[in-house]
Amino acid sequence: EEKAAAELNKRIDDAIKNKQYAEAITLIDTAVATLNPQMAAPLNFTKFTTLLTHVDEAKAMKFVKEWQLTKPGFRGSVGGIITNTPGLSKDTYLYGINILKEMVDNPQPGHLMYNFIAIAYTHMNDYKAAVEAQEKAITMGKQYLKEGKFAGFVLPETIIEYEAKLATYKSKVK
Numbered sequence: 001e002e003k004a005a006a007e008l009n010k011r012i013d014d015a016i017k018n019k020q021y022a023e024a025i026t027l028i029d030t031a032v033a034t035l036n037p038q039m040a041a042p043l044n045f046t047k048f049t050t051l052l053t054h055v056d057e058a059k060a061m062k063f064v065k066e067w068q069l070t071k072p073g074f075r076g077s078v079g080g081i082i083t084n085t086p087g088l089s090k091d092t093y094l095y096g097i098n099i100l101k102e103m104v105d106n107p108q109p110g111h112l113m114y115n116f117i118a119i120a121y122t123h124m125n126d127y128k129a130a131v132e133a134q135e136k137a138i139t140m141g142k143q144y145l146k147e148g149k150f151a152g153f154v155l156p157e158t159i160i161e162y163e164a165k166l167a168t169y170k171s172k173v174k
Contacts, residue, residue, distance in 0.1 A: 005031075005039055012046065021054045041072040049081055052088075061092055075099050076108050083120035093120040109150040111141035115162060118169065127172040134166040 015024035051060035082096025114137035121130035
């Protein structure tokens with residue numbers, strides 16, 4: 001079964017690389033229906049990202065909302081992909097933002113979640129909200145450093161990077 005799964009993953013990757021998105025989605029759906037259920041979550045995440053970034057935002061969101069009801073995990077990844085993808089609708093960004101807000105410190109480090117939330121707001125040209133989210137990311141990051149929480153996920157360099165982003169966001173507030 002592992003060999004079959006690896007072969008299928010390669011076929012899916014090749015289809016995506018070759019911009020054969022319908023083929024990739026068909027392969028994923030077939031795999032999800034036939035392979036070990038544990039394989040389904042990563043495959044469905046690939047389906048979501050393929051739909052979102054290459055096919056159709058509305059189809060992607062319809063799929064992800066139904067899929068997430070099955071509690072497959074990958075919520076942080078779904079929120080992260082949405083908030084980091086330019087050119088989506090406000091509703092889609094808000095969906096991603098809400099996922100990330102739910103995950104702050106449970107289990108994801110809050111500073112990472114708020115950094116992604118700030119990015120989503122920049123995609124919506126809401127720099128005031130981006131500033132607020134980025135300030136939260138910085139405050140949380142500094143607190144984690146002080147407490148030694150989320151070691152490896154927050155470094156002094158992280159704070160410097162976040163502060164540079166904050167300055168950029170502030171410069172764009174009208």
